[in-house]
Amino acid sequence: MNMLTVSGSPHVHGDDSVKKIMYGVVYAMIPAILVSVYFFGLDALKILVISSVACIFFEWIVQKYILKGPNTINDGSALVAGILLAFNVPANLPVWMIIVGAFVTIVVAKMSFGGLGKNPFNPALVGRIFLLISFPVQMTSWPLPKPVFGGTALMDAVTGPTPLGLMKEQLKMGQSIPDIMQMPEMPGYINELMGNQGGSLGEISAIALILGALYMLIRKIITWHTPVAYLLTFFAFTGIMHLIDPMQYASPFFHLVTGGLMLGVFFMATDMVTTPIAFRGMLIFGIGAGLLTAIIRLWGAYPEGVAFAILIMNGFTPLINRAFKPRRFGEKVAQA
Amino acid sequence: MSTLKTFSIGGVHPAENKISAGRAIEVLEPPKQAFIPLNQNLGAPAKPLVNKGDEVKVGQLIANGEAFISSNVHSSVSGKVLKIDTITDTSGYKRPAVFITVEGDEWDPSIDRTETIIKDIKLSQKEIIDRIKEMGIVGLGGATFPSHVKLMVPDGKKAEYLLINGVECEPYLTSDHQLMLSKGEEILIGTKILMKGLGVQKAFIGIENNKPDAIRHLSGLAESFEGITIVPLKVKYPQGGEKQLIKAVINREVPSGKLPIEVGAVVHNVGTAFAVYEAIQKNKPLIERVVTLTGKPVSRPSNFMVRIGTPISQLFEKAGGLPENAGKIISGGPMMGKALISLETPVVKGTSGILVMEEKDSARVEIKPCIRCGRCVSVCPMGLEPLLLSQLSKREMWDKAENERIMDCIECGSCHYICPSGRPLLDYIRLGKNKVGQIIRNRGKK
Numbered sequence: 074m075n076m077l078t079v080s081g082s083p084h085v086h087g088d089d090s091v092k093k094i095m096y097g098v099v100y101a102m103i104p105a106i107l108v109s110v111y112f113f114g115l116d117a118l119k120i121l122v123i124s125s126v127a128c129i130f131f132e133w134i135v136q137k138y139i140l141k142g143p144n145t146i147n148d149g150s151a152l153v154a155g156i157l158l159a160f161n162v163p164a165n166l167p168v169w170m171i172i173v174g175a176f177v178t179i180v181v182a183k184m185s186f187g188g189l190g191k192n193p194f195n196p197a198l199v200g201r202i203f204l205l206i207s208f209p210v211q212m213t214s215w216p217l218p219k220p221v222f223g224g225t226a227l228m229d230a231v232t233g234p235t236p237l238g239l240m241k242e243q244l245k246m247g248q249s250i251p252d253i254m255q256m257p258e259m260p261g262y263i264n265e266l267m268g269n270q271g272g273s274l275g276e277i278s279a280i281a282l283i284l285g286a287l288y289m290l291i292r293k294i295i296t297w298h299t300p301v302a303y304l305l306t307f308f309a310f311t312g313i314m315h316l317i318d319p320m321q322y323a324s325p326f327f328h329l330v331t332g333g334l335m336l337g338v339f340f341m342a343t344d345m346v347t348t349p350i351a352f353r354g355m356l357i358f359g360i361g362a363g364l365l366t367a368i369i370r371l372w373g374a375y376p377e378g379v380a381f382a383i384l385i386m387n388g389f390t391p392l393i394n395r396a397f398k399p400r401r402f403g404e405k406v407a408q409a
Numbered sequence: 410m411s412t413l414k415t416f417s418i419g420g421v422h423p424a425e426n427k428i429s430a431g432r433a434i435e436v437l438e439p440p441k442q443a444f445i446p447l448n449q450n451l452g453a454p455a456k457p458l459v460n461k462g463d464e465v466k467v468g469q470l471i472a473n474g475e476a477f478i479s480s481n482v483h484s485s486v487s488g489k490v491l492k493i494d495t496i497t498d499t500s501g502y503k504r505p506a507v508f509i510t511v512e513g514d515e516w517d518p519s520i521d522r523t524e525t526i527i528k529d530i531k532l533s534q535k536e537i538i539d540r541i542k543e544m545g546i547v548g549l550g551g552a553t554f555p556s557h558v559k560l561m562v563p564d565g566k567k568a569e570y571l572l573i574n575g576v577e578c579e580p581y582l583t584s585d586h587q588l589m590l591s592k593g594e595e596i597l598i599g600t601k602i603l604m605k606g607l608g609v610q611k612a613f614i615g616i617e618n619n620k621p622d623a624i625r626h627l628s629g630l631a632e633s634f635e636g637i638t639i640v641p642l643k644v645k646y647p648q649g650g651e652k653q654l655i656k657a658v659i660n661r662e663v664p665s666g667k668l669p670i671e672v673g674a675v676v677h678n679v680g681t682a683f684a685v686y687e688a689i690q691k692n693k694p695l696i697e698r699v700v701t702l703t704g705k706p707v708s709r710p711s712n713f714m715v716r717i718g719t720p721i722s723q724l725f726e727k728a729g730g731l732p733e734n735a736g737k738i739i740s741g742g743p744m745m746g747k748a749l750i751s752l753e754t755p756v757v758k759g760t761s762g763i764l765v766m767e768e769k770d771s772a773r774v775e776i777k778p779c780i781r782c783g784r785c786v787s788v789c790p791m792g793l794e795p796l797l798l799s800q801l802s803k804r805e806m807w808d809k810a811e812n813e814r815i816m817d818c819i820e821c822g823s824c825h826y827i828c829p830s831g832r833p834l835l836d837y838i839r840l841g842k843n844k845v846g847q848i849i850r851n852r853g854k855k
Contacts, residue, residue, distance in 0.1 A: 078737040078771040079501070079750055081836050083822030084764075085423055085580065085743040089784075089829040091777050148777070190778040190830075296787070350783035350794065401792040401814060402418055402652065403664040 091189070094345075095149025097294045101285035102156050102340070108268040108278040112218035113164035117274050120164055120171055125155030127175035135184040142188065150189045154178050157197035160275020160336055161380070162204060163215045170208055174200040194387045195347045198380050205380075213238065215271040235271040236260060237332045240323060241376040249320040254327070265330040275340075276333045286339035295343040298352050302359025303338045303366075304329070310367040322371060334366065337379035347387040351399040358393055362386045413618055415643035416653040419790040421823045423646060423744065425619060429583045429703040429710035434591055436714045437727055439511050443486045443718035444496045444755040445471065446506040450547045451554045452478030457507060463490045468517035468694050471507055474545070480555045481545035482507075485696035485716035487515040499740040499747050499754055506755070509718070521691040526594055530602055532689060537606040544688035545695045545758075549680030550574055550649065551741060553759040556685065559675050560606040569673035571604050571612040572658055573682055575627075576642060576649035578617060579742025582762040584699040585679050587712040589616070589623040592683050597627070597634045599682030602689050604636065607675055612637045613658050614679070617644045646744060647821035651676045653790050665817050680761075700724065700756055704765030706732035715756045721763055722752040736771030739764040744822045774831035785824035785834055791817045795824035795834040802841030807848055810841045816849070818842060 109117040132151040136142050145151075158178050162171060178200030186192040205212045217233050234242065236259055243253045253259065260270040268278025275282070289295045312325040328334065342348060342362050349358050362382045369378025448454035453476035465471060465484040472482040488511040495503040516522060532540060542557035562568050573596075577585040589596060596614075604612050614631070616624050618641050628639040640658050647653055652663045654676060661672040669676055677685075680698060687693040696717055703710040708729035715724065721738075725731045731752070739746040740760055785795035793814060801810040815838060824834040 077735070077748070077750065078768075079748040080737075080773060081748075081833070081839065082739075082741075082746055082820070083744045083826045083835070084737065084739055084746065084748065084766060085770075085826065086774050086831065087421065087423070087827050087829075089827065090774075090831070091780055091829050094780075094782070094829055150780075188778065190780045345780050345782040347781075350781055350796065351786050355783075399786055399789070399792045399794065400418065401665065402656075402790065402817065403662045403667075404792065 091150070092148050094294055095153050097289065097292050098153050098340070099149060099156065101288045101294070102160070102275070104281035104284045105160065105275045105278060105336070106156070108281040109160075109164070109274040112268055112277060113216060113274065114219065116164040116216065119168070120162060120166060120274060121156060121159045123168055124159035124171050124175055125152055127172045128152070128155030128158065128179050131176055131179035132184060132188075135180055136188070140184065140188065145188060148189065151179060154183065154196045157275070157340060158200045160340075161197060161201035161273050161333070162212065164274055165214075165216045166204075166211055170204060170211060174204045177203040190346055192346060193390070194384055195341055195344050198341055198384050201380050202384065215273070217271050218269050218277065233258065233271050235332065235376065236265065236327075237370070237376040244321070250323050251320070254323070262326065262330060270331070273333065276336045279330045279335045282335040282339055289339070289343070295339070296352070296355065298355035299342050299348060299359040300338050302356045303342055303363045306360045306363025307334070307367050310364060311371070314367075314371060328367075328370065332370070332377035333379040334377075337362075337366070337383055341379070341383050342386070347390060349390055349393045349397065351394070351397060353397040353399065354393040357397050358386050358390065361389065413641055413643035414657050415645050416648060416656040416790060418792050419788045419823060420645040420647065420653075421788050421826055422644065423580050423826060425644070426580050426705075427583050427586070427619070428581070428705070429701050429712055430586060432583070432587070432710060432712050434587050434699055434712045434714050435727070437716070437719065437724065439486045439514055439716050440719045440723045441511055442491070442720075443509045443511060443716065444506045444720065444753075445482060445485065445509065445718035446496065446498055446504050446755065446757055447472050447482060448504055449482060449553060449717070449758045450474065450478070450480035451552055452476060452480070454505065455479055455482045457493055457505075459490050459507060461490055461492050464488075465490060465509060466515050466517045468520050468696060470694070474542075474555070478555055478558055480547050481543060481694070483545055483694035483696050484509060485718050486511045488512040497751050497754055499749060499757065499760065501747070501750055520693045526598070527690040528598055530598070530605060530689070534606055534608060537602055537689060540689055541606065541685060544693070546681060546684050546688055547695070547758050548678055549684060549698060549758060549761070550678035551745070551759050551761055553757075556677065556681055559677065560603070562607070562670060566670045567673060568607045568609050568670060568675050569611070570659055570675075571600065571607055571609050572654055572674055572676045573600050573603075573612060573614040573679055574649055574651075574654055574676055575614050575616040575620075575623065575679040576654060577620070578644075578646045578649040579744055579746075579761075580646075581703050581764050582701050582742045583703070584701045584712055584761050586620050586623055588683055588699050589620070589679055590626055593626050593630050595686040596679050596682045597630055597637060598690065599684070599686035600637055601634060602685050603677055603682060610636050613640050614638070615640045615642050615648075615654050615658050617642050617648060619644045647790055647819065647823065650790065650819050650821060652819070665814060695758060698756070698758060698760065700760055701762035702728045703762060704732070704735075704767075705770075706734050706767050707765050708732070717758060718755045720753050720755055721749070724756070724763060725752070732765055732767075734767050735765045736768030737766040739766065744826065745820065773833070776832055777830035779830055779832060782829060784827045784829065788823040788827045790821060790823065791819060793817060795838060796832075798841060799832070799834045799837035802837040802844075805844075807841070807845050811845045811848070815841050815845050
């Protein structure tokens with residue numbers, strides 16, 4: 074008896090792993106992937122594949138030749154970043170641009186901080202914002218959906234604005250919300266829910282994103298705290314503004330199903346690395362992101378504010394972690 | 410049906426693996442040689458009363474627990490004292506122990522060895538406390554705190570409830586479960602004795618819902634015991650933690666750094682209640698206990714009644730031998746137990762089980778970078794931030810670690826269990842607790 078293992082307790086381990094969590098996120102994105110391929114066809118597939126392969130490749134090369142760390146491309150995190158980046162761009166983005174975006178996402182936003190777990194900002198969002206401010210034209214002219222299997226395309230035009238962008242433009246031109254909503258270019262709620270609207274790959278279908286989110290909630294990959302706080306705050310704020318002036322501010326329901334809100338709420342604001350660790354902090358993060366998103370959407374220069382709002386809140390995460398600790402046992406003595 | 414009670418913050422649910430659950434308690438014969446450690450309690454070691462060559466009987470006092478927090482030690486066998494020497498205990502340290510060469514099985518005549526159950530409690534409150542001290546009773550849940558000390562309520566505090574811990578939330582272990590099934594009435598009488606010793610009218614026995622037979626059995630018996638209520642609890646680890654049990658049963662939170670008496674509660678294990686029954690009603694000191702021998706590779710998982718001081722190797726002889734693919738042997742459960750370095754380690758008062766793990770399950774999972782998922786925070790039953798505490802320990806930032814309440818950690822291991830990156834969070838936190846504890850004690854001296 075001389076080969077017994079001796080180590081500290083606990084001696085058993087749960088069956089969760091980083092890899093399982095990351096691939097769980099990948100599975101959760103499958104509905105949105107299918108919808109994007111349905112509406113944008115091979116263009117969407119091309120962007121998804123190139124973005125993912127480029128992200129994985131960049132991570133491999135940095136680990137091997139610069140950080141000289143263990144090979145991490147199997148943990149799934151680079152694949153998640155790759156798909157998310159693709160979700161954040163229009164399907165007709167030139168190939169070289171998505172590769173540049175992947176470079177910024179992985180090399181600048183993730184690996185330069187030391188890799189998985191150490192990056193302060195959501196890598197895919199950094200990639201998205203970099204592309205948006207570097208190539209504003211290509212990043213904001215969206216192909217309109219053209220379902221591959223029959224179905225009716227919304228319009229004949231090849232590209233056009235998203236519903237949110239259209240609303241912003243028309244408001245600037247002095248139109249009122251009820252008039253804008255009547256315009257033939259507006260897809261209507263059902264189309265917006267299903268994904269038959271202009272937008273980035275992964276943003277268009279609220280239903281597909283919610284399906285993925287449910288999967289992640291059931292598998293306990295994410296918790297409800299951030300998404301619920303985010304959505305409630307955002308809904309309340311846009312709702313109040315809509316009640317105050319329905320001519321200038323669209324209905325909160327319109328805001329919920331357009332732009333990158335659902336994608337941001339369920340897949341970006343729940344990123345473990347860049348958001349708070351305790352439930353209280355998650356609630357604060359969600360409230361902050363909801364408020365910022367609403368403010369940028371209603372008064373900002375860009376039609377949608379999800380990406381900016383989440384990145385700004387990422388910056389606050391360390392402070393939130395310090396200020397909003399979990400409730401300690403014995404902190405508030407509950408009496409029977 | 411109302412939802413089952415449980416504690417409110419954190420907790421995990423590891424696979425239960427109670428493979429020895431159906432095995433009735435078997436009495437293990439005394440060993441050929443017993444090693445009886447002198448320090449079988451939390452606190453100061455007892456002073457030996459015997460010398461090399463002395464003849465001892467079963468139940469004879471062999472070491473005196475003189476300090477306030479200390480406990481008497483009795484011989485569990487009869488025979489001749491071979492020597493007083495050191496032996497490696499379950500924590501891996503060498504401790505003084507009395508080595509006894511066993512000859513026959515002669516018991517002290519004052520011990521009542523019949524099966525007759527004596528219900529009537531004749532002793533007064535003070536006599537109960539004194540007898541419990543005399544008989545060397547310590548907490549059998551594993552912490553081995555001297556039981557009589559818990560019954561002495563400090564001035565200004567008042568005990569309202571006695572809580573009996575029959576939770577057995579550690580996976581694999583079934584010793585308390587079997588004890589509740591076979592010695593239910595004795596446990597209830599023991600509970601009554603403890604209530605009298607403590608001066609309370611109300612006692613609760615908390616049992617996790619994965620032991621429905623024990624809940625049924627004790628609930629039936631409890632009908633004829635006034636003031637004792639059986640409380641079925643939701644299965645969640647670490648519900649057997651003293652603070653978690655109090656929260657689950659009477660919904661009170663023991664403040665940081667304070668004892669349960671602060672909220673009017675005193676907690677004893679079911680095994681302790683049984684030992685108290687035997688000490689008071691049968692005049693029998695704490696010389697044996699139930700030990701679960703289990704693990705997936707064990708051919709005959711069992712629950713044994715074992716004399717204290719029996720080498721663990723002896724248990725394996727009875728349970729079909731030491732499995733060839735044993736990779737790790739643990740004293741206690743898989744969540745909080747200690748890995749043993751030798752099979753010659755003796756069973757002590759705090760030994761609730763011996764668990765064998767296969768070689769393939771013995772190694773720890775590979776350590777990956779922390780992804781800040783916060784799972785360790787969400788499962789911590791004390792509301793702490795294990796990832797932060799382990800970082801502070803690693804960086805030797807003791808002041809900050811103290812402020813983040815590192816001393817509140819109950820070392821349940823839920824954080825390491827849940828960590829998807831396999832980070833040994835508790836290893837670092839333990840290190841930090843050790844250091845911060847030293848700093849706090851030194852501060853007290855000045």
